[in-house]
Amino acid sequence: MNGAQTIRLSRNSYRTGTEEAERFAVPVEAPIAIETNGIAYAVMMATPIEIEDFVTGFLLAEGLAAAGEIGDVAVHPVENGEWGTGYVARVNLPPERLSLIIERARRRTGDSSCGICGIEGVEAALRPLPTLSRQSAASPEAIRRGLDALDAAQRLGRETRATHAAAFCNEEGMLLAIREDVGRHNALDKLVGALVRGGIDPAQGFVVMTSRCSYELVEKTVRAGIPLLVTISAPTDLAVRRARAAALSLCVVARDDAMLVVTDTQPSDEGATPLVEP
Known part of the structure; x- marks a missing residue:
């Protein structure tokens, strides 16, 4: 089973009007x-x-x-x-x-x-979610390391530039597993399945994803028992509310230099400004 296949197409230049044949990798669906x-x-x-x-x-x-x-x-x-x-x-x-x-x-x-x-x-x-009993001990520096690892490990993403990735890192930011798919939900399902099948404790790390944060990703993360979700794009309001209700730490718009902390269940969050006011 292959994740990508090559197709033939033509590249047309807006400026010169020239056309040339090219081979292009696309993800399999x-x-x-x-x-x-x-x-x-x-x-x-x-x-x-x-x-x-x-x-x-x-x-x-x-x-x-x-x-x-x-x-x-x-x-x-x-x-x-x-x-x-x-x-x-x-x-x-x-x-x-x-x-x-x-x-x-x-x-x-x-x-x-x-x-x-x-x-x-x-x-x-919108059935009730379980409340997470464990808080994430990952530091901002560990999250940054996780983001770097996610970027480097996207083999299918580099080949096609058309897939999502979900990675699981330990609390020091070391990548333990990554899965890719055309769908962000699928990528997270694959990752959770890999943790279960590999005997990796989901409570001892965090997820980093190359997508916006929809409420479904929050729910999948909570049901898997993972205490922290990090995404590179913004959340929806329902994602924020569901994360807070389940005591899930949620960080979004994560970049090399900064991220937005939407919900932080650790004691150090006193005085922090939430992205969405309750």
């Missing part, structure tokens, strides 16, 4: 059908690499299983003629999860794994 206990649960569009990690993180974000309940993920390619290859990922969850799977199972194609698939009604979409 393919349907991934997720089947749980033999039931078709969802079809998501994603970059078909690290599918096992993606399915694991997706199921955790959906609230269908706990980390220790997800078995082996079997991935099967399905040829689809001129549209290329799709994939079916099959996994078994404990029998006591079956009623929830059936209740929310459906066949639909989504843009990415936003974390509210198969949910009806506002109350269900």
